[in-house]
Structure formats: C-alpha cells, structure tokens
Amino acid sequence: MFVRKLATALALVLATAGVVSAQTPTRIQQFNAWGAYSYQAGNGKVCYVLSVPKDKAPAGVDHGDIFFLVSQRPGQNISYEPQAMMGYPLKESSKVTVNIDGRNFVMFTKGNSAWVENAAEEPALVAAMKGGRDMKVEATSRRGTNTSYSYSLSGITAALKQIETCR
Numbered sequence: 001m002f003v004r005k006l007a008t009a010l011a012l013v014l015a016t017a018g019v020v021s022a023q024t025p026t027r028i029q030q031f032n033a034w035g036a037y038s039y040q041a042g043n044g045k046v047c048y049v050l051s052v053p054k055d056k057a058p059a060g061v062d063h064g065d066i067f068f069l070v071s072q073r074p075g076q077n078i079s080y081e082p083q084a085m086m087g088y089p090l091k092e093s094s095k096v097t098v099n100i101d102g103r104n105f106v107m108f109t110k111g112n113s114a115w116v117e118n119a120a121e122e123p124a125l126v127a128a129m130k131g132g133r134d135m136k137v138e139a140t141s142r143r144g145t146n147t148s149y150s151y152s153l154s155g156i157t158a159a160l161k162q163i164e165t166c167r
Helices: 002-016 119-131 156-162
Strands: 026-031 034-041 044-051 055-057 067-073 078-085 095-100 103-110 113-116 134-140 146-152
Touching: 026 156, 034 156, 044 156, 078 095, 078 119, 095 119, 103 119, 113 119, 119 156
Parallel strands: none
Antiparallel strands: 026 034, 034 044, 044 067, 055 146, 067 078, 078 113, 095 103, 095 134, 103 113, 134 146
16 A cells, blocks of 8 residues: 555656656655655756655545655755645645644645745755654645645654755
8 A cells, every 4th residue: 555655656756846757766765754765857866755644634535645745856956845745636826834843834735736835944844844743734625625634754854864965
C-alpha cells in the first residue's frame, strides 16, 4: 500500500515540477516519517523529502493520496520549497494553513497543490518543521469539505540534511 502511494507521489512530483523527460526517482534513504529522494531532470538534479499524514479528517471521506514535501531544484535556483499535495482538487482561490507548534503559515492553492504564499517565509516554515514535533495541514476541497492532516516531523531534519548537497 505504502509503495503504491509512494509511486503515485513520485509521479505527482514529476508532473508538478513540469518535468517531461525525467528518470524514475530514487529513494536515497528513509528517516522515520520522512523519505529523501532524487531524480535527474532535463535542467539538473531534483531532490526532495516527502511524508504522508499519520491522521486524516474527516473520517469516511475519500482523501486520495496526500503528501507534504520539501524540494530542492538547483538547476532552477529553487532551494527548500515546501509543497502540500492533496488527492483531490482544492477550492479555487482558497488557502491552506500549516500549523507547527502554534505558528501558522499560509499557502496558496492551484489544482491539488499548495505553496507558501509569501516565498520569503519558506525558510521559516522549513526551520519550524525542523524544530517541531507535529505539523497540521488544513485545506478545503473544491466541493467545500474542510479537511485536516497531521504529520509527524520525526526524521525531517535528517532527511533535509541528506538532500543538502543536491547538485
């Protein structure tokens, strides 16, 4: 089951990154709840860490495959970009909220994904992830269903360190 979800996530990451002729991603290493991955794209290597939620709400709703990732794309000058990926389309013009230890970060949505609204806050979100224990992500589906996901942050620091030298 986890392998199927992971394969789906990897395909979604490739599609989101706009990669047309990428090779299959390679899992570098698993660090508790977070895995480190890389693949070769047309404009250089792409590395990212990825996790799945430990809890999903509301119960009884088909959430699809849900992921949170942080990517590095040196060939595109992108460093530690957080992204939430949902298994369903998000409500147009809605916001996704990431809460770590009482601190909120706001993400804008497009399709089934969300990115930090103010790119200058990306390093603060990544730092909060490294220093936190748990992360909660709240979103609204296109149908208007309010959803929330809890992630363990166990292993995030080691996973990010693993992709630090992505070139």
